[in-house]
Amino acid sequence: METFVLIKQVPDQNAKAGINSDGTIDRAKAKRMLNPFDRYALEAALQTKRQHGARVTAITMGPPPAIEVLYEAIAHGVDRGILMTDRRLAASDTLATAYTLAQTVRYAGRPHVIFCGLQTTDGDTAQVGPQLAERLGIPQITYCEAFEIRDGIVVARRAIEGGSQIVMAPLPVLITVANSARRLAYPTLRGVQRVQRLMRDEAARAEAIQILNLDDVGADPERCGLKGSPTIVAATEKVGEIGGNCQVFQGQSVPQLVSQLTQAVDLFRYAATS
């Protein structure tokens, strides 16, 4: 069985480094991390390895440092990694990203199941998974919380508003994994040792992690990056005040502050009538 898992490196939103004073991200300075949602996808992929001996391939598209998330995946037990990196990919929106990833998946083999995170913390769209499934012409199961694969069929539970749903589909299928699914465990000792070896030994690294560009996978540059993206971020605006000025109470004793507040807002009205 062949399992692919798609992971992305994102800026670490908890680290203040790389966040400009106007709130935009300086990607060169920002600390980087594996997209937290993709950890659930990784765990799901590793489940197919444990249960069915699947060969697991992690795929990421991004600038060269994104190879770090492939090392991280390998430390957790993933068999091989693929880095799609190319200057022509800059400014890709989700449509262009999904196209590039579809070409990369086709090049990399014929997976029975593809796992994606539910969404990324930087793009934050939850679109790339379904768009990739559409390009590959396969069914999708989004918001997956748990699954089982047997005899070429996947049975999965997915979250929906106020409840859940059990669905059943033949392979191949693309699954986006919800963050209510199983958490990723710690890296394995074997995995960590393998990464250490790969970092020392360029030949071993090249065998375990393929680094590809658009030409390698036969992607049309016109459909990638800025050119292939139907949307752009036209403007960012700083969010200002809403309904006028905030009346702020400070610099006095706490009982005084609270009294001032309760004189300004009729809290007791809410207590009585709400």
Place this chain on the structure above:
Amino acid sequence: MDCKRILVFAEQVNGELQPIGLELLGAGRRLADKLGATLSALVLGHNIAHLPPILIGHGADQVFIADHPELAEYRTLPYRRVITDLIKSWPQPPHTILLGSTTTGRDLAPRLAAHLETGLTADCTELDIGPFEYTNSKDPSKSGLFPDCLYAIRPSFGESLKARILGPWKNPQMATVRPGVMVPLPWDGSRQGDVIPVPVNLDPGDLSLQIVETVRNLSQAVDLTRAKVIVSGGYGLGSPEGFELLRELAACFPNSAVGSSRKAVDSGWIPYAHQVGQTGKTVRPQLYIACGISGAIQHRVGMDKSQTIIAINKDSSAPIFKFAHYGIVGDLYQVVPELIRQMQQMKGEINERANSQPFQSAGERIPILQGR
């Protein structure tokens, strides 16, 4: 260009329209009027002939309805097939397509966008129509002046930024919109509109995924969206026990609930169902009390439509003071207990006064409380 169209996807569950569809019609009506366009609603399901009049009464000029047993419950591929077939049967694509950022809308919208090879902006909190002038030296084919584009506005990654995302080069321009953000138009029974059946031609492959079982347990959901008062806690609580204090404050109000920021949820202090914000719930209570919440844009978009916002934060420069209506700068562990004390004291005084008026019936006490 005549015959411009704004298309709204209206979700139904078991034959019941979901609120998001009417919210989208409210937003869509405004866009359609600005654009001089027709507002079309699209509804798929089975035995749903009762739905189009509701959609028309809430603003749709016309309703496309696909009624078929295989469409009874939402599934990606059959819905994708019917909708893309319909759109491709039109001489020109809609100007804009709007869907909800629900589990259904977020499942369906990207498949439609990929199929139609067009742009899609996720989880918008504001929409507008306006002009856009663009020059790009790297891709001159995109340069030009575009008079009527969809402005899809959503929070961005940064702490206090909104991004305006545009894609005027190709129609349809697509967006998903968060539930609870847009306001439906009041029902108007005198509105007229056409109801147009949509042909359903499914492929066997569209039916490969089957639904075994659907369980909805709505009573279990934390009812943040219906509470009149929400007391919300953030990372400033410092520990899960902080929420005990907030529950006490919430208990001072009869119709109340406890909310939280994502950082408190991510810290494992309170379940996800309590989360308010971009990736949680959108709420608009009469009163929102934010305790130890900094007011990041992703939190703000979920609560800034609240009627009155009170912030308690020890940092006077916290962004929440930029949009709250009232604020106390102080340690929530001092302020909240004092607030509870004053609330209870006041309640006691009121009850005492009510009781000291011997001839008053219980029913007549209520105006006294309201008069406070």
